[in-house]
Amino acid sequence: MERINRFKFVLWCILGIASAVAITRLIFGLGATTNLTDNTPWGFWIGFDVMGGVALAAGGFVIAAFNYIFGKKKFQPIARAAILTAFLGYLAVVIGLLFDLGLPWNIWHMVIFWNPHSPLFEVGWCVMLYLAVLFLEFMPVILERFPNLNILAKLHHTLNKIRIPLVVLGIMLSTLHQSSLGSLFLTMPYRLHPLWWSPIIPLIFLVSAICLGLMMVIVESMTSSYLYKKEYETHILDKLSKIASFMLLFYMILRFSDIIIRGAAPFLFVSGWGTYLFWFELIVSIFVPLIIFIIPAIRKNTTILYIGAITGVMGIVFNRLNVGGLTHLNNLSGIGTFYFPSWMEISVSLGVVSLAMLLFFYFIENYKVWDNKPIDLDSGHTAVPKFNTNYVYLGTTKVTNRIKFTFAFVFAFGLAFAAISGEKVYGEGFHKTPVTKAKGGDTLVIDGNRDNYGVQFKHKFHSDSLHITCVTCHHLNKPKDKNTQCFECHNDMYLTGDAFRHDWHTSAQGANLDCFKCHKQGNSKGKEYLHNMKSVTDSCTNCHNDLIPANSKTRLLKTYKTVSYSDAMHNLCIGCHDSLIKSDVVLKARKPDLALCSNCHIKSQPYRKDKIIFEGVQKNKWVVLPGRIK
């Protein structure tokens, strides 16, 4: 058990460092710990923890599919370990995400406040559901330990029964969100380097995740075999690497054909940060593992197979990092700040991975994940204390580990806490933008066309009494639209009416007219028209001669649609009254406000002559009063 204990010691050290940084991040915020800026809000934590982590855990659904759906029972011995890896991987994703979210305590919001337009919404739901599915898939391993408890045994039985539906659901959710993580980047064609941005980036993500999942299962199996001094499962590894080679080949063809068809091929040979990253990624993620996996003679050698698998894993995780932040516009063009993760970001990510690994080892040692549990010869009551004058005997391996690991954790925590610069910890961080009430306070005067005739908008009434949330008007996310216009809710404001009753005119009970009575065949501007053109159709006045009175202001009748209610009032009535006042001196002296809004809108306070009600609001600097009020 020497190897595994030494490895665990290192993991505990990393965990200690990460915990110190994590606490600093939670108390003092992202600014104190990360190199993220407003220019690059997504960085290492999204690239590695979330996108890399989700892809790393793809082994779970790939192996589950092979084992339970395609009936490849060859993979049975590693199925449980693969599912456990996937479960812990997703757990790591969720924990990592909590550090990256600005307000991590609001993570439940996506469950209640739906935004079905966002790919991230789908990713969130899928990750949540898939984590639950993986938990249920792994539950039987835990429940096996308690065969005597009646309820747990029943639960175990039920879970075994619904295993196939669970696996199917898991595969469905996996394919959904593995690709959706790529969809997130569809919206940034001008931000991402053209070698990575592609309209089929969801498909690229899915295929690369399957490659990564297969290679990760190889790495996980070989690493744990090495650490626990177990024999390598050579026949399974051989099979896995063969499948992985096919998938990698497909991935390579997909990647290059996508680049060539899109016309981005010239970028392959331009010198620059983006191109170097691309070729490095391709060599590490595709070429090296592909060459190793595709030749049977080479992949028989376990060391070389391990090297191939681990380079492949790192390469595809590197792909996620590239897409997630390293190849964005600011890094490529020098606009804004150059982003490279700080040591604190990297240490938190490594700490989350260490935590997942430690949990993995815990389950390996205490539950039947493998067919045979690893046996610790040094532990148990039968162990004989070794008396060596050079060393202090701390107890059995279990006790020794407990003492050593916690000490390593505490010491590493202290070192990391010391290394975090005091200025950053003590720093005031970013100045908060104060959130104030909407401009205008309770009542707004909306004067869209700046003619000094405004409409009073009771903001408080709308938000409180009508139970309309802010989002209803202010965040519709429509392109080029800052907030919702009044008419989008009050949609009858500008609704035109229909003065011509078409059905009545054609029906036998009504005017009983033939279609061609009005819709005549004829020519207009030298062209022959059939019956459907407006220009060759009779207007209402053709029959109704007395429709327009002699002294009417309206002379022309272009359409049988009437103007909307507000247009009728505002244009026709007010326009007429205005001209009347101008011409009639007596009327102007007696009723000077005849054309003002307050003539009809009696309750409209800003336009009342007695401004007593409005005096209190006048002190509020936000209320803009129209100039024409006397």
Added chain:
Amino acid sequence: MDSLLEFAKGPLFRFSFAVMILGLIRVFILSLINGFEAKSKAKDKVIPKNFVTKLTLGFILPIRAFRVKPVYSFISILFHIGLLLTPILLFDHALLFDNSIGFSWLNISLSGTIASNLTLFTISAGILLIILRISDKKSRFISRKQDFLWPLLLLVPFITGYVCGNVVISPLTYKTFLTIHILSGDLIFILIPLTKIAHCVLLPISQWITARAWKFVPEAGENIEKILGKEGQKL
């Protein structure tokens, strides 16, 4: 000297503070685990709960100790009060916390006079305790080298701190004293969870651990000589 002072005030202080807090939690949890494991391994699982509780409470509220050794107990209590109150509530220390860790209690800190008086009390009580420890034969017998060293080390920051705060000295000497003050404080912070000073958190469960782990019969200590048949012999 300046860079050393900055190092001791900044990173080293943060390191030692983190090690102290987490180390104490670690020691406490490890002791608890050991206590539970001891019972699961033991054949005789009966524990005199009432007796253990009484003994533990007796340790925390030293009424019993007052009856046995009134002078020693009184000085010890004085020493502990000074030891805890002065370093924690001093204004300068609160400022140090504010500058290096980011939180502090500047509002409730002690005034200079009370603090310096308390420091003098603590120093004298500490010296008296060491003298009593040496002078008493039984105490001397059960003491190891480090049991004399740690109390002396505890006094170093108090003495240097008093000198810095109340004695008029040259700036260079002041800086030397201040550096020794902070460095010794950091050293004590690191040593707290690793030495017997950890009794500050272990005291409430020490009797509980002993009862569980060693299964001592009540009053076993008093009767051990009789049971072993070595009554009246030289220690």
